[in-house]
Amino acid sequence: MGIGEDEKVTWNQNFVETDRGTFEVYTKGEGPPLCVTHLYSEFNESGDYFADIFSKTHTVYLVNLREAGRSDCAKAPHELFMIETVFDLESIRVALQISKWVFAGHSTGGMLACVYGIHASSSLNALIAVGAAAREYGSSSPACIYHKEHPDYYIMQGYIEALKDPSLDYEQRQFISTERTKLSLYKPEQYENYFDKSIHKKMAATRMNFFAREILQFDVTKQLHQVTAPTLILCGKHDVQCPVVFSEEMAKEIPKAQLAIFNESNHYPFLEEEQGFMKVIDEFMDKVNGLFPNQA
Template sequence: MTWKQELLNTKRGCFEVFRKGRGEPLCVTHHYSAFNASGDHFADAFTETHEVFLVNMREAGHSERAHEPYQLGFLETVFDLEAVREALGFDSWTFAGHSTGGMIGTVYGIYFSQSLNSLVIVGSAAREFMSGSPQCIYHEEHPDYVRMQELNITLKGSSLPEDERKALTRERISFSLYKPERFPSLFPPHVTKRISATRMDFFNREIQLFDVTRKLHLIDTPTLIVCGRHDVQCPLLYSEEMREGIPGAELVVFDESNHYPFLEEKERFRTVSERFFGKVQRVSEA
């Protein structure tokens, strides 16, 4: 089954949504990814248990543009997701977010737990994560900091030749793999998502002041947190911090993963997530 595109009219504008799978609804997005019909590796991890809705936010793909700069922020992004949910006709759904998508998830849970059946946060943080740990590849003391910055800047360019884009994307992702030599098997070339430069630029400013750790106690939905022990983008300490702040949250650490546990330890991730969803269902039926 392939991802089916839909242009969804909502009260906050038109958003491009891709859907795949069967079951209860589950939403996936990322702060600055631009998805297309080729889908997303993280979203694919849930299509056997849920009907997954992969959402392009403002300035990504064919979704609504940002009419004001503030519309690219975390809170406005969550307001847009709520408009998408309502337009799809769901009283509630699950939200799953990886990396910056997980940061969106924390804000979503804080302000709209009543709209969430559950929340899955993978390799993420509830606050600015770059300056707090030299284990983070975005920290100036990390040995790969300079090269990672160069890659991010270059990949934002729209005129980059496709072969060069693929090579640089591989290099960028390989920094975040526990075993970089596994890249070809973990990231088959059929997924061709891009980066929204406009959203990334806004994120790079907003993240400097982002910190919702003191509001994590307001999240009132079953929450699963997953992190690779060797994560260089959002080091484990940030997942541990979220586990302490979110009431009843479960943290599962993947010992042989970096930033992509849903690929690096795929079968274990599937087992952990299905067990979590099963527990959520049993509690809701009780």
């Protein structure tokens, strides 16, 4: 499949020096500042499908967290906790001299969004969380692919372990990544249509292994009422990674949060129902920009 002009544009690499270390940050787009990251993805100049959707209307900062890409390593294990990650993101925002930005996260990035909103809403113009949860989800719902009763549990676990292997060659990694992603699509036969850009990223194994432990005790549901930033929560009705019940719970607990459910999507509504997804995002951001006109 050919690559369109928009897909040829790479992200610009930057190294941001902060009082908590140096972080590799990729930027793209023009407009109000918006930050995107994921707890254990390793980004590069090819960007990210989720981050890319915001680059048409925002200056997007795609962050490689500690232990990912060429960002600093952790000096101690506790530096990989989600709350420490929020402090890292705040240090990046301050170093970039941005008074406030939007934070958008998909999957574990959406979980991080909850922690960010609880502890630093004053730094946020808005929060966007897609296909996420505010608590441990794998053992509490058999609808989740990380639950041992889910029919695809062992297949998914096998793919995850395989992707941690640094010796995998490019073709092996791409094949396994593709098959893993298909498990989280409502229409897996449409994979090639959804993922049609030359975007490639890796898994930061150290962060992934730490997350696998932190998630066992993760539950911030009783703190969600502290989120004061305008919040948009989106989820596919058939999400097998973070089932929709967790998005409904987040929307119920976060004051005035807006919830959008996509009936023909699994874990990637921004690709599976792109037009409908963007309509919701644009309407939400129009409201946010109306609240903060000087920063639009």
